[in-house]
Amino acid sequence: MDVTSWLIALLVILLLLFAFVHYMTSSHGTFQKLGIDIPPKSPVLGHFGHTLKYGVFHFQTVFYEKFKDKKVYGWYDTRTPVLVVKDLDMIKDxxxxxxxxxxxxxxVMEHDVPFRDNLLTLRGDRWKHVRASVSPTFSSGRIKKMSPHIERNAKILLENLKEKQESGQEIELKEICEFFTLDTIASIAFGIDLNTLKNPENKFAQETKKITNPNPFLLAIVFLFSFLGPWFTRIGLPFFPKKSMNYLASAVDSVIGERKRDGTEGTVNDFLDLVTSEAKEQGVIERLSLSEIHAQSIIFIFGGLETVSTVMSFTLFLLAVHPECLERAQKEVDEKIGKDFPCSENVQNLHYLDMCINEAIRMVPPAFFLDRQCVESVDINGVHIPKGMVVLIPVYAIHNDPNFWPEPEKFDPERFTPENKQTRHPYAFFPFGHGPRNCIGMRLALVELKIAIAAVLQRYTLVPCSKTVYPFHLSKIRARTTDGAWVKINPRK
Structure with a gap:
C-alpha cells in the first residue's frame, strides 16, 4: 500500500472510532439535564466497569448506599440511561x-416464535389480552386442581432423598431442587411424567436446561452491552436456542393433539389443559393464538424453574444452618399436618414455614430487580421521568437495607410476624412485584414450595456437612451460591 492508501485507511478507522464513541456517549448527558446524580463513570462505557467488578447483586448495594439520602439516582448501562428508584412511595406510584x-x-432481547408472545416481554394491549386470558388459570380453585401434580412429584423427591441418605451422600440442594421443580413444572404444565431425579439425561430436561442456561457468551454480551440485544435475533443469534424452543413448542402441540384425539381435553387439570379450557369458557380461544399458547407454556417453565428451585434450595439450606428455626418449622408441620401428606389445603396453616420462606426470599430474591420502561412522560414526587426512560427498582438492595431490615445478613423469620410486618412500609418487601404486572404464578409457586418443603421436614432433619459454606457468597450474575448449597440429611425419629 502507498502512503495515500494508508492515510485513507487511517482516516476510515478514525471516523469509525469517532462514530462509535459518539454513539456510546450521545445519551450520557441525560441525567445532568434532569438534575439527577450519578456515580463516577467511564467516559465511553458508562458504568460498565462497576457492573463487571461487583456483579448484579452488590452493584446494587454499592450505589444504593452511596445515594442513601436520595430518592433516585442514575447510571448508564453502557449507553442506556437507567433511572434507579429507591423511594418506596415512588415505587408504589x-x-x-x-x-x-x-x-x-x-x-433487552427481541425473541422469535415460539417465545415471542410470552407474558414477560409482551407490551401494551397484547400483554393485557394475554394476561386477562391466562390469569384465571392461577385462581385458588385452579391451583387446587393442580396440587396433585405437586404432591406426586414431592413423593418422588422423598424417594430420591431416601436413597441418598441411606448411601450416606452429601446433597447439593440447588441441583436436587432443580430436578424436583422441573419434574413438577412438566407435570403441571403438560401432564408429562419426567422423573428427572432418576433420569436427569431425559430429552425434555436437556432441552429445558439449554434454555434456562443460555449461551454464556451471549449472556455476558447482553448483560454488559444490553443495547446490542435486539440485534442478535436479527442476525440469527437468538438468546435462547431455537432448536430447544421448537422442541418445547412441539411438546405442546403433541399434548394438545393427543388430548383432542382421545377425548381427554378439559379433564387433565394441568396448566395447558386449564389455560385452553379457561379461554374457551371466557369465549376468547379464537383470539388466543397457538403462538401465544406456546409462549405461555415455555415461560411457565422458564419462569418457574429458576424461581422455585432457588427459593426452595435457599430455604432448606438456611434451615439446615439454623437448627433452632428448623426445629420450630418441623414442630409446626407435625402439629398442623401430622402424618397426612402436605397438600394445597393443609399447608395454608403453616404460618411459621411461610415466615421462613419469606425470609429466604428477602435475603436472596430470585428476581433481584424489577424494570419498567416509561411509555408516557410523568412527574412523580418532584422527579420528571421522560418517555422511553428505563426505570429500575433495586429489589435486592431494598431487601437488604438495614433501615427496613436490621442486621439484614442475619436469617430471622421473626421479621415476618404479623406484628413486625405492620411496622414496615408494605413496599419494603416485594419479591414477586406489585401491581397489575406482578408475578402471575406467585400463588402457585408458594403452594409448590410449601408442599415440597413440608414433605421434606416431615421426614428429615437437614444438617451442615463437610462441604457446607456459610455465610454463603452469591454468584455475580445469578441467584445462587458460588460454593453450592451442601447439606446432609438424617431421618427423623
Missing part, C-alpha cells in the same frame, strides 16, 4: 398509581 405510564417492561 410507578407500579400501581401510574401503572399505565409504566405498563411495559424493558425489552
Amino acid at each position: 410507578i407500579l400501581v398509581k401510574h401503572f399505565n405510564s409504566f405498563v411495559d417492561r424493558r425489552v
Whole structure:
C-alpha cells in the first residue's frame, strides 16, 4: 500500500472510532439535564466497569448506599440511561398509581416464535389480552386442581432423598431442587411424567436446561452491552436456542393433539389443559393464538424453574444452618399436618414455614430487580421521568437495607410476624412485584414450595456437612451460591 492508501485507511478507522464513541456517549448527558446524580463513570462505557467488578447483586448495594439520602439516582448501562428508584412511595406510584405510564417492561432481547408472545416481554394491549386470558388459570380453585401434580412429584423427591441418605451422600440442594421443580413444572404444565431425579439425561430436561442456561457468551454480551440485544435475533443469534424452543413448542402441540384425539381435553387439570379450557369458557380461544399458547407454556417453565428451585434450595439450606428455626418449622408441620401428606389445603396453616420462606426470599430474591420502561412522560414526587426512560427498582438492595431490615445478613423469620410486618412500609418487601404486572404464578409457586418443603421436614432433619459454606457468597450474575448449597440429611425419629 502507498502512503495515500494508508492515510485513507487511517482516516476510515478514525471516523469509525469517532462514530462509535459518539454513539456510546450521545445519551450520557441525560441525567445532568434532569438534575439527577450519578456515580463516577467511564467516559465511553458508562458504568460498565462497576457492573463487571461487583456483579448484579452488590452493584446494587454499592450505589444504593452511596445515594442513601436520595430518592433516585442514575447510571448508564453502557449507553442506556437507567433511572434507579429507591423511594418506596415512588415505587408504589410507578407500579400501581401510574401503572399505565409504566405498563411495559424493558425489552433487552427481541425473541422469535415460539417465545415471542410470552407474558414477560409482551407490551401494551397484547400483554393485557394475554394476561386477562391466562390469569384465571392461577385462581385458588385452579391451583387446587393442580396440587396433585405437586404432591406426586414431592413423593418422588422423598424417594430420591431416601436413597441418598441411606448411601450416606452429601446433597447439593440447588441441583436436587432443580430436578424436583422441573419434574413438577412438566407435570403441571403438560401432564408429562419426567422423573428427572432418576433420569436427569431425559430429552425434555436437556432441552429445558439449554434454555434456562443460555449461551454464556451471549449472556455476558447482553448483560454488559444490553443495547446490542435486539440485534442478535436479527442476525440469527437468538438468546435462547431455537432448536430447544421448537422442541418445547412441539411438546405442546403433541399434548394438545393427543388430548383432542382421545377425548381427554378439559379433564387433565394441568396448566395447558386449564389455560385452553379457561379461554374457551371466557369465549376468547379464537383470539388466543397457538403462538401465544406456546409462549405461555415455555415461560411457565422458564419462569418457574429458576424461581422455585432457588427459593426452595435457599430455604432448606438456611434451615439446615439454623437448627433452632428448623426445629420450630418441623414442630409446626407435625402439629398442623401430622402424618397426612402436605397438600394445597393443609399447608395454608403453616404460618411459621411461610415466615421462613419469606425470609429466604428477602435475603436472596430470585428476581433481584424489577424494570419498567416509561411509555408516557410523568412527574412523580418532584422527579420528571421522560418517555422511553428505563426505570429500575433495586429489589435486592431494598431487601437488604438495614433501615427496613436490621442486621439484614442475619436469617430471622421473626421479621415476618404479623406484628413486625405492620411496622414496615408494605413496599419494603416485594419479591414477586406489585401491581397489575406482578408475578402471575406467585400463588402457585408458594403452594409448590410449601408442599415440597413440608414433605421434606416431615421426614428429615437437614444438617451442615463437610462441604457446607456459610455465610454463603452469591454468584455475580445469578441467584445462587458460588460454593453450592451442601447439606446432609438424617431421618427423623
